[in-house]
Amino acid sequence: MNESANSKFRHKLHTVIYEADTPAGKLFDLILLGLILLSIAAVMLESVASVKVIYGKELAVIEWVITIFFTMEYIGRLVSVKKPLTFVLSLYGIIDLLALLPSYVDLLFPGFHFLVALRALRLLRIFRILKLVHFVGAGNQLMDALRRSRTKIAVFLFSVIVICVILGTVMYIVEGPDSGFTSIPMSVYWTIVTLTTVGFGDITPATPLGQFISVIIMILGYGIIAVPTGLVGAQLMKQDVQLNTQKCPNCNADHHRDDAKFCYNCGHSLNK
Amino acid sequence: MNESANSKFRHKLHTVIYEADTPAGKLFDLILLGLILLSIAAVMLESVASVKVIYGKELAVIEWVITIFFTMEYIGRLVSVKKPLTFVLSLYGIIDLLALLPSYVDLLFPGFHFLVALRALRLLRIFRILKLVHFVGAGNQLMDALRRSRTKIAVFLFSVIVICVILGTVMYIVEGPDSGFTSIPMSVYWTIVTLTTVGFGDITPATPLGQFISVIIMILGYGIIAVPTGLVGAQLMKQDVQLNTQKCPNCNADHHRDDAKFCYNCGHSLNK
Amino acid sequence: MNESANSKFRHKLHTVIYEADTPAGKLFDLILLGLILLSIAAVMLESVASVKVIYGKELAVIEWVITIFFTMEYIGRLVSVKKPLTFVLSLYGIIDLLALLPSYVDLLFPGFHFLVALRALRLLRIFRILKLVHFVGAGNQLMDALRRSRTKIAVFLFSVIVICVILGTVMYIVEGPDSGFTSIPMSVYWTIVTLTTVGFGDITPATPLGQFISVIIMILGYGIIAVPTGLVGAQLMKQDVQLNTQKCPNCNADHHRDDAKFCYNCGHSLNK
């Protein structure tokens, strides 16, 4: 194979693997999507003892067919990009590798068999394919709303954790090991279970004072869930009303109203 | 019965069954509503062992009276519409049929007795009647808000499921069958129970690492509930405020009411 | 006591009991508030077996002092209003009577002793007193937001109940009595426990299919909580941005923008 043919082959491979506009590219993505879902189903079923006893062999075959396909695909991706190293170190490159490794590790080091469950990480590969569909717009808007609320959400979560550590310690002092509050970390765990309104019920307060503090924790949790909800809601709302990202050609101010004709900062025309 | 009389009878039947403006139509709807509720109550009570022992016979009588009425009504609907096949294949046509079948199946194939509970599907028939009341406006607005947020909600739910599969697998590796995490599907089920803050407590993490991951799942669930809430809230808000983006041709004021005919600012006609 | 003196006394009584602007009226309200809270505390403590054994006598004395005070107050209210019957049949009149009855019923018919707990209804009396404080504005706004969203909330709750009945029946068929789903009403109860994310955990699905349906119920419940939240949020938001309640002097149209100078409907000046 001379260099030009090689380059042509690599280009064609790139089109099939990375692009979804051609029929071949679309087909490739569909096959990949199907194999990922099949692989996840196989990983899940294999973990069910009763299924493994009966269909263990079939699942192993499916697993290896998929692993070989994914390996070939990984090599294909490596070959068809210009900077293979950049690909290997990219987020998707690492996910692709992690999707392969467990199977080979299991083959080479049978002692690490419990790692095969990590093949479930293959599910993350699905996001690469979904890049192609129109869900991306909606996803981006959601991510954007979350990103813009990020500092406030961080402040909120930090305060919640501090509250849980303090109240968890108080519960440990009040209830003690007899009611299952065996240590401060356990008490803090219980406080988070209660504050988030999950409430497993494996540990419950037994003393009146402990129950009183629990009530405060619950009402607190019931009330402050309003904060992240309000934050994201207000952010999504704002995106809808929206101040746009256009910049004034004169003074560089941004976040103008969508219908603005003049810059709010310098009065220069925005020439929309 | 000559054809004209037949046609007249069918027309009258149609008026009674399908329309609610005449006294006869209103009465018919009320009787239907009552029978549906009575039927649901009978299905429910029949499933309670202690009640069935005592009132089994009475419930069976009620059941057959209702089934016969519903059968006659179904035939009436078939007869009085112009395109019976369209009715049979319509959503309401299928629900109407499903509301009848279990009783007859039970009569003919006693082995399928467990299917009688499907009669509870009759409750769906209630939506046909409610079409007539003014609740529809509010219902439509809600459905509209949900429909408009549908892509974002789908992206959100898909992400939640992917997170649950990944974290469920991690919990399976960390906790293992000893704490009740007997398989990956079971672990994923537990993760969803925890993330949605339901928290049954039938399975709970026993290891410190497992409890730490649980805490992350709970806080995640507690936080991201903000997303659907924010989405629907922002959508409903947008529908509600109803100030539009039209501008007054005279003074350029905007954010008029949707039904405004004159500018609130200068009184100029808006020429809608 | 001649009629005029009697009328004067009744007027003074009315001022003390019903108004909070005079020092006597304020003092009366404070005493009433204290007695209500004391009474609730006594009712609660009396129900705790270990407390009743020791302090039973003291609690009975407190109870009777409060009952006698409330009885005198009730008579005072009856005497000082112009239309006693209207008072008796009003909401507060009924609550006031219900706050007295359990004590007398317990005296006359010892068999109905369990009804004494109904004295907790006295707590409702507190709303009468709070009428006087400035919380009312905030309370009214909240009630107003809930009232305006009432049709939509009703549609939402009705849909939730229909969903719970249908899914509860499906769970009954799928899981059956062996997992604790002993009857359809019990299954519907479990479905509501799960959908509202309460999740007691006394009944949990045991079959894979049952767990799968549970997952759907949980995600549904986790998602649709967005609806009431969005409704009330949008309503509160709208109240804040607010279209006012001024009416156009020319055409009677209302819900103008707060800053409107001209009627949106007829263009007439609003003369603000």
Add this chain to the structure above:
Amino acid sequence: MNESANSKFRHKLHTVIYEADTPAGKLFDLILLGLILLSIAAVMLESVASVKVIYGKELAVIEWVITIFFTMEYIGRLVSVKKPLTFVLSLYGIIDLLALLPSYVDLLFPGFHFLVALRALRLLRIFRILKLVHFVGAGNQLMDALRRSRTKIAVFLFSVIVICVILGTVMYIVEGPDSGFTSIPMSVYWTIVTLTTVGFGDITPATPLGQFISVIIMILGYGIIAVPTGLVGAQLMKQDVQLNTQKCPNCNADHHRDDAKFCYNCGHSLNK
């Protein structure tokens, strides 16, 4: 040490301890942050029986090093401020003292050993350091939104508590001690657990009527969580959109950005 040198030293100490703009001040804050987190970790680990057995001595050493540092720091703060008493009585002064006391109490009165867990209050000291970072803006906005909604939230919480007391009493009458509803306070506790959708499941209703009332409590709790969420969301929204109600003197356009200097519509100066 003459007075001037003393004053100079106090000034320098003040700069290091209270300010974060100098390298020394920054370093001091970082060390403090590290020690607080280390201290919390030590308190937590010490409460875990299995860890204390092995590393008890090391943890005690860490504890005393930190206590001595905090004591010196406390003295430093006392010395370097102008009004030491104001510092001692300030919120942070009290927290600082509470962070020290448990260790000394444990040394002097071994009987109060359970109080050492109160050292977890040291975590509150972290808020002093975070004052320095830019999280403060987001935190302030959140606190501001909560503060502005405070009256409404208080009205809401008060109503919730009244509802819980009333419904808890009803559940006590309906279910009674046999199902675990041993007293009214216990029933009210259970009602709050259920209404806030925590649902431990340690106590569950056993009678059909009790389950019916539970369903009402759950749906109520599921629905009214909308209120705090809506309140905070609407408040945050209002803070965020920040378009003000000023009008352009030239063209009357409104809803300008809060910081706008020129009209977005006609470019006219807004003369702020």
